[in-house]
Amino acid sequence: MPIGLVLALLMGTVVAIAIVIAAPGVTVSRGGKALAFLALFVFPVAVSLLGAVEHMDRSKQTQFCLSCHVMEPYGRSLYVDSKTYLPAVHFQNNRIPRDHACYTCHTNYTIYGTVHDKLRGLKHAYKYYISKPANPIKLYEPFNNRECLHCHLGARSFEEGTTHSALMDDIKKNQMSCTTSGCHDVIHNAAHLDQLKYWSPQP
Amino acid sequence: MMPQQSVFVSRRLRLAGTLVILGLLVQGLTLLWNHPLAFLSFLGLGGLLLFAGIVIYLFALISAPKG
Secondary structure, three states, X not given: OOHHHHHHHHHHHHHHHHHHHHOHHHHHOHHHHHHHHHHHHHHHHHHHHHHHHHHHHHOOOHHHHOOOHHHHHHHHHHHEOOXXXXXXXXXXXXXXXXXXXXXXXXXXXXXXXXHHHHHHXXXXXXXXXXXXXXXXXXXXXXXXXXXXHHHHOOOHHHHOOHHHHHHHHHHHOOOOOOOOOOOOOOOOOHHHOOOOOEOOOOO | OOOHHHHHHHHHXXXXXXXXXXXXXXXXXXXXXXXXXXHHHHHHHHHHHHHHHHHHHHHHHHHOOOO
């Protein structure tokens, strides 16, 4: 839903509440009671839910993830001019949406994946603002092939590749990791980004 | 003159309304800012004010004397 519409609903709710505050006597009538119920319960809950959906959607944006200082090198790694850097290759070739780059690879593609992500996001916020982020930053659990296969499974270039097809069962069962078995193991490499060439997208 | 029970309810309504408006304004402001702190403020501050206002309103409804 457009943000303007959410804000318009919010302002409408504020006006309705202001009427109830200014003249609480209106709630004596049945119509007034209904107005108070809508203004003080139904509309605020609805506006709050719409706002929460908007915030949830925003939290998937690359810009949102990179707004924390500790994420800066990970954002830089997306622009490394090298085919060996897995996130950079995905980002630069539009294999993932650039505006949702972090979320696309780091979400859990499971039934409760989004909820899990949001809880993990709150944990990140706690670590960043109250506790202390790990140095170097590490994944909470090893990267699951499921996240790669969400897009790659069924893709002709992936399935017909001799290496992939020979190891397909192990890949699907997550017994052979895509990222730590020596095949695609150059990921963000955030600590070693200094002496590298970077890609500058055309404006 | 307003009956006594109406004064009780109207006080509660005013308090609830003020809290809900504050909560909504906080939530509205956070929607103009794309940052993790905006989400936390939306949830922690805006959500808390809104929740408190709604609870006071509902409490006023059930505790208002009949008649």
